Amino acid sequence: MNPAAIIVSEVSAAYGSKKALDGVSLAVPAGAHFALLGPNGAGKTTLVSILSTLRRPDGGSAQVAGADVVKRPTEARRSIGVVFQDSSLDDRLTAWENLEFHGLVYGMAPKPRRMMIEQVLELVELGDWTHEVVRSFSGGMRRRLEIARALLHEPKILFLDEPTVGLDAQTRQHIWHYLGRLRQERNLTVLTTTHYIEEVEDADIVCIIDGGKIIAEGSPQALKSQHGKRWLHLTPQDAETLALIQSRFPEAQALGSTALAVPADKDDQVDALLAEFRDRLLEVRFQQPTLESVFLSLTGKELRDRADGQRDADKAAGRRGGRR
Incomplete structure (x- = not known):
């Protein structure tokens, strides 16, 4: 196991009376995803804000690349790249100018700065748009430029806070392809927060967080083997x-207001349910153990992949044509 690139020890944070993080501890090996x-609202963005030195924890401590984020924030920042959930590009500038400004902030010398700008723009396939103003970019192009900017100063650790929200499936796939290449070439450590289950299936470690607490890791x-269940939806x-099935099967979990998930580990119980209610069901499907079912088993609730506004953004991204 590689040494830890990130160490979080009993970190807590609150917004007024609401706890965002409640004694969170974790360690991320160098080079891991x-x-x-x-x-x-689980506390994911708050944790990333603390690790990227944008917010002080109310309690506990955290280190990135060996630097305490509170005691040595400048050193910590030099080791990290961050892609925020909301875009922070200056859309009045060109792609090159956005990266040039970032390189100047990090004190990069002119020649290596120019070389790295060309390299990261080619990496994310924006070489042909180097001198285009960012306001003309699609959502996918902007996200790729933000990843290029985060990588410009060659960080050891990359934080990605919901990096593909609102992007179409093809663009999401491209972004994870770039990141996979970088991890292999640079031994880059990647910490990502996401709502998309499929984006964590290939992660080295998945940490499930809910209500500001880590509930499984x-x-x-391993998570599917230990906590996953077979469910009948x-x-x-x-x-x-619906009410009658709930009364017969108290372990059933509500999926919204019109559907249920019933544990399907016992075949005789499933057979009896289907025999009794078959003619009163609009849809029946089995779900094998997945990370979604792990979350359902551990928390008793469904992991909503997107909030309403996020779903709308995804639909809009899917409808948009043109540049990707």
């Missing part, structure tokens, strides 16, 4: 049927 998986396969034809 570490994924924080959880619903909106391990490789995707049902959509009853009416509220009366």
Whole structure:
């Protein structure tokens, strides 16, 4: 196991009376892809803000690349690159000018700065748009430019806070391809927060966080083996049927207001349920153990992949044509 690139010890944070993080501890090995998986409001963004020195923890301590984020923030910042959930590019500048400004802030000498700008723009396939104003870029192009900017000063650790929100599936795939290449070439440590289950299936370590607390951690396969269940997802034809199934199967979990997930580990129980209610069900499907089912088993609730506004953004991204 590689030495830890990130160490978090009993970190807590609150916004007024609301706890965002409640005694969080974790360690991320150097070169690993570490994924924080959880619903909106779980504390993921707060933790990234602390690790990137943008917010002081209310309690506990954290180190990145050996530097304490509170006691040695400048040293910590030099070791990290950050892609924020919301865009922070200056859309009045060109792609080159955005990167040039970043390089100047980090004190990069002129020649290596120019070389790295050309290199990262080619990496994210924006070489043909070097001198285009960013306001003309699509959402996918802007996100790729933000990744290029975060990598410009050659950080040891990359933080990605919901990096692909609102992007179409093809662009998301491209972004993870770039990051996979970089991890191999540079031994880059990547910590990402995401709502997209498919984006953490290939992570080295998945950390499930809910209500500001870590509730499980391990490789995707280990989590599925330890906590995953086989579920039967049902959509009853009416509220009366839904209530009746819930009364018969108290371990059933509500999926929104019109559907249920019933544990399907016992075949005889599943057979009896289907025999009794088959004609009163609009939809029936089995779900094998997944990270989604792990979250459902551990918390008793469904991991919502997107909030309403995020779903709308995804739909809009899917409808947009033109540049990707």
